[in-house]
Amino acid sequence: MQRSPFEWLGVFFYNIIVLRKIVKIAFLSGIFLFALIVISGIIFFVRSFYGSDTLSVVKGNSMLPSFSDGEVVGWKRAKVDKAHLKRGEIVYLNSEETYKGDENATFLKRIVGLPGEEIALSSGYVYINNKLLIEDYLYRTGRTFGQSFLKDCQIFKIPEGEYFVMGDNRELSRDSRDIGPIKFKRIVGVAKDGPTYNQSKWISTQSASFKVPLFFNETHCREK
Structure with a gap:
């Protein structure tokens, strides 16, 4: 039609x-x-x-009480910025010196000393640039004694680009006191999870009741 x-x-x-x-x-x-x-x-x-979020299982109890063996921890695999790394921060490390034969092993430690600082141990306490450092996140007594690399009463200056790290369970942790400071390139991430805590801090010189010396004295340390 x-x-x-x-x-x-x-x-x-x-x-x-x-x-x-x-x-x-x-x-x-x-x-x-x-x-x-x-x-x-x-x-x-x-x-x-x-970086992207990553989950890892904690091996060992060197980070008690913050993290325990078998605990699943979230961390950020990132291109870590040196300028943003702070004392007291928990970081993931890749260290051939610590886990020989397993280059991909990672472990948690806390940053205690920063590049360019001087660190010393005396009477179970940590001194940074001769000043007493209080760490209220430590396990049990929280006493910190020297090991094979950094011994008691010894002053060590941390090289630029390196960090002095320790576990929160100082009696059990194998850390920079044994193997020395960790190079920046071995820091592969920053832990996201974990208990809140008062960041490591300095004791005020006005704390007269505090019995531990507020400043490190190498001579007095060796005389004990």
Whole structure:
């Protein structure tokens, strides 16, 4: 059956409307796809640069009471920024010296000494740049004694780019007192989880009731 001019005109306009809808959908789909690609790229960049969350199982009790053996800990595998590393921060380390034969092993320790600082041990206490450091996160008595690398009454200056790390359970921990300071490149992440604590701090010289010497004296230390 032959269509009238009006019917052909209606079909023409209908096709134009359908075509416009198709173009609009394609345009919106293109914008959505482009936005999706951009967002995915941003997420990939951020995760690559700042790191992604990782779960690890704690081995041993060297970080008691903060972390115990078998505990699952979340940490950020990141390109760690030296400027953001602080004393008292718990970090994940990769150390061939500690786990020989397992280069991929990681372990938790706490930053105690920073690059360029002097560290010394006396009467079970830590001194940084000759000042007594109070660490209220330590296990049990919290006494810190020297080991094979850093002995009691010895002053050690931490090289630039290296960190002096220890476990919170000082009696059990094998740490920088044994193997020396850890190079920055061995810090592979920062622990996210863990108990809240009062960051390591300095005792005020006005604390007259505090019986431990507030300042390190190498001569007096060796005379004990």
